[in-house]
Amino acid sequence: MKFRCAGLTPESIVDGPGLRFTVWTQGCLHHCKGCHNPQTWDMDAGIESDTDEVFEQIIQNPLLDGVTLSGGDPFYQAKPMAELAKKIHSYEGGRLNVIAFTGFGYEELIAQANADNGYMELLRQCDYLIDGRFILEQRSLELKFRGSRNQRFIDVKRSLKEGRAVALTDEELSLM
Numbered sequence: 001m002k003f004r005c006a007g008l009t010p011e012s013i014v015d016g017p018g019l020r021f022t023v024w025t026q027g028c029l030h031h032c033k034g035c036h037n038p039q040t041w042d043m044d045a046g047i048e049s050d051t052d053e054v055f056e057q058i059i060q061n062p063l064l065d066g067v068t069l070s071g072g073d074p075f076y077q078a079k080p081m082a083e084l085a086k087k088i089h090s091y092e093g094g095r096l097n098v099i100a101f102t103g104f105g106y107e108e109l110i111a112q113a114n115a116d117n118g119y120m121e122l123l124r125q126c127d128y129l130i131d132g133r134f135i136l137e138q139r140s141l142e143l144k145f146r147g148s149r150n151q152r153f154i155d156v157k158r159s160l161k162e163g164r165a166v167a168l169t170d171e172e173l174s175l176m
Contacts, residue, residue, distance in 0.1 A: 003077045005025065006045070006072055008022070010057065015070060018066060019063055023074075024040060024071055025074045025076070025081065026045055026072050027046075028040055028072040028103065032136070040072035043076070051080050065097065066096045067097075068101070069099070070101040079122075081100070082118055097128070099128045103132065106159065109131075127156060128156060129152075129153075129156050132148070132150045134148050135148045152165065153167060154167050
């Protein structure tokens with residue numbers, strides 16, 4: 001499935017726990033002040049990529065612990081990102097986990113989910129979600145995997161099961 005891609009980082013240690021492959025999606029309408037990636041805002045920029053081709057690149061590295069979907073905002077391209085995440089989970093018995101960064105709040109995604117936007121498809125394929133817009137005034141370099149204090153590192157599987165956002169504590173994050 002085709003999607004707009006801002007870039008790929010084959011090996012990252014800052015976009016989640018362990019060694020990760022990061023997919024930078026193109027397009028974001030949040031336009032957070034102080035955004036780390038404002039070049040990803042334009043919905044029509046970047047390059048057209050294919051989920052099958054990206055998946056083939058991911059599985060070339062046996063040392064990866066997981067894949068991070070970032071951007072832009074991967075939820076603006078939820079259907080192709082859900083397809084990619086599903087392939088990742090089916091590979092080697094689900095050895096690789098999937099994290100998505102989004103400017104949407106978890107509760108926003110749940111409330112706005114419908115068959116057309118694919119939000120639930122992508123949420124169901126995520127192991128973890130870092131949610132919330134980046135707020136420059138709440139920026140902190142002390143947070144693990146997050147940019148501002150309002151953002152949460154959410155266990156998506158537990159959250160969907162319990163019907164509420166279940167954020168990992170700083171102690172749980174330090175064990176990752």
